[in-house]
Amino acid sequence: MSNYKMRSEVRERENFNISEQGVFRALYADVRLPEINLAMASSPANHDEVTFLQIHNKGTDTSGTGAIPHPLLRIVWEQERNSITGHYWAVVKNNAIDCSLPSSASDCYATSYDRYDLGKADLNAFTRFEVKIGENTLTIKVNDEQKVNVDVSYWQHLLSYFKAGVYNQFENGEAKVQFKQLGLTKTDHTDSIAWNIDDWKLTIPTSKNDWYGFGGDSAAELEPERCNSSKDLLSNEESVYQREIDLSYFNVIDGSMHFRADMGYGTSTANSSYIRSELRELYISTNSPDCSTSDEETSWYIEDSRTGATSHTLNATLRINEYPKIDGQLPKVVVGQIHGWKISQALVKLLWEGDNKPVRVILNDNYKLDNNKDCTDCNAFSVKLGTYAVNEDWQYTIRADKEGLFLASYDADGSNMVSHTLKWGEAYSDTANNKSYTLTERWASPDIAFYFKAGIYPQFKPDNAYRGEIFDVSFSALSTLHQ
Numbered sequence: 001m002s003n004y005k006m007r008s009e010v011r012e013r014e015n016f017n018i019s020e021q022g023v024f025r026a027l028y029a030d031v032r033l034p035e036i037n038l039a040m041a042s043s044p045a046n047h048d049e050v051t052f053l054q055i056h057n058k059g060t061d062t063s064g065t066g067a068i069p070h071p072l073l074r075i076v077w078e079q080e081r082n083s084i085t086g087h088y089w090a091v092v093k094n095n096a097i098d099c100s101l102p103s104s105a106s107d108c109y110a111t112s113y114d115r116y117d118l119g120k121a122d123l124n125a126f127t128r129f130e131v132k133i134g135e136n137t138l139t140i141k142v143n144d145e146q147k148v149n150v151d152v153s154y155w156q157h158l159l160s161y162f163k164a165g166v167y168n169q170f171e172n173g174e175a176k177v178q179f180k181q182l183g184l185t186k187t188d189h190t191d192s193i194a195w196n197i198d199d200w201k202l203t204i205p206t207s208k209n210d211w212y213g214f215g216g217d218s219a220a221e222l223e224p225e226r227c228n229s230s231k232d233l234l235s236n237e238e239s240v241y242q243r244e245i246d247l248s249y250f251n252v253i254d255g256s257m258h259f260r261a262d263m264g265y266g267t268s269t270a271n272s273s274y275i276r277s278e279l280r281e282l283y284i285s286t287n288s289p290d291c292s293t294s295d296e297e298t299s300w301y302i303e304d305s306r307t308g309a310t311s312h313t314l315n316a317t318l319r320i321n322e323y324p325k326i327d328g329q330l331p332k333v334v335v336g337q338i339h340g341w342k343i344s345q346a347l348v349k350l351l352w353e354g355d356n357k358p359v360r361v362i363l364n365d366n367y368k369l370d371n372n373k374d375c376t377d378c379n380a381f382s383v384k385l386g387t388y389a390v391n392e393d394w395q396y397t398i399r400a401d402k403e404g405l406f407l408a409s410y411d412a413d414g415s416n417m418v419s420h421t422l423k424w425g426e427a428y429s430d431t432a433n434n435k436s437y438t439l440t441e442r443w444a445s446p447d448i449a450f451y452f453k454a455g456i457y458p459q460f461k462p463d464n465a466y467r468g469e470i471f472d473v474s475f476s477a478l479s480t481l482h483q
Helices: 206-212
Strands: 007-011 024-030 048-059 071-081 084-093 111-122 127-134 137-142 145-149 157-168 178-188 200-206 219-222 238-241 247-252 256-262 277-281 311-322 333-340 347-354 358-364 380-387 396-399 404-411 416-423 449-458 470-482
Touching: 007 219, 024 048, 024 157, 024 358, 071 380, 084 137, 084 145, 084 178, 111 137, 111 247, 157 178, 200 206, 200 238, 200 247, 206 219, 219 333, 256 277, 277 347, 277 470, 311 333, 311 449, 347 396, 347 404, 358 404, 380 404, 380 416, 396 470, 449 470
Parallel strands: none
Antiparallel strands: 007 157, 024 127, 024 178, 048 071, 048 157, 071 084, 084 111, 127 137, 137 145, 200 219, 200 277, 238 247, 247 256, 256 470, 277 449, 311 396, 311 470, 333 347, 333 449, 347 358, 358 380, 396 404, 404 416
């Protein structure tokens, strides 16, 4: 797009109320601005930016009553500001005043905007932006790191909408903006529940024989209502209670899912000698979904031709409430995973192992098909994330796409991100033992399906001597994003 104040943009069709309780909307975009610095080289210094993401307003109703000609948010690339060159910026209007009116103060434009530095732009690479708005709060993440968190309640009387594309604020050049991904989500938490229980089934520490009275010694499962299953119901209203040990393996208390296990009791699953109280994702890949995990329909491919999704993310906010205190035994527990369908070697296991130890992500550089555990050329390795104490809220993100893996942890407010980006087929040396490992490109093969897991998966065997030693981990938010 050439010339000053010219634009080529797409506009969200729906207008929304930013103050709606429990409803959060997000715009996700992977953006690149190739050679924008060269395109802007001949523009005057006061015209040196380009806008590519916005939140704009329709007014107080759909007919446009009370609309103001200013967006709440513009995300821009700017040539130079205060001697800072080539950065992305969030330009946020700090009031709902129409500065174009004759009655507005003479300094209205100068005082009505706050600028937030979003970091140096890499013009050769795609940058991931997440713009989320809900309950009068605007947050912005750049490459999964939170940069902005502001109260925008002054805007709540105006209907809003997202925009994306290119809008020139420079002269004598042509802007090009490339989007690798562009998507919108709407999440409804109006019942104070920040997850969708229909997305998951639950595996518990007790056996099918002990739970149902039949079925064998493998671990029992519960499924959500949409599955129309003969198994017990997994719901936010039901406690999964084992009378014999007086313990709820799963229940919801004060807006958090609690996962529990007594390390003195339980049975394992087919590919493990450990117990678990853990959710397994039930991905929807067809128009007539079922909940069977005996085929790939409830798992996703990295480049999924069935749904068009090419990026797959698990986000969680959690807290370790209680853990076993056993001499000589670290309280190791996996709280998030990516697993391959019919692959014994987990791609990702996110492990908490104590108050004063960093969270680690355990990865396997290779795998065998058909649940074959005998893999002589498979090497497990780990990377370190942040350190989080018992009774401390924290967050994690696990993402897989055609480029590789992104792994991160954060404080509860999204700050202090610790992250790793590992590319398929490229050596990575920022590991726990400082050795170099390479995730095989076979992990990204078009015939390998995956699923997320979340909850608790203790990494030591139950023993009668451990009766009463409890894991209790709560998740206040859990979501998957496939786009």
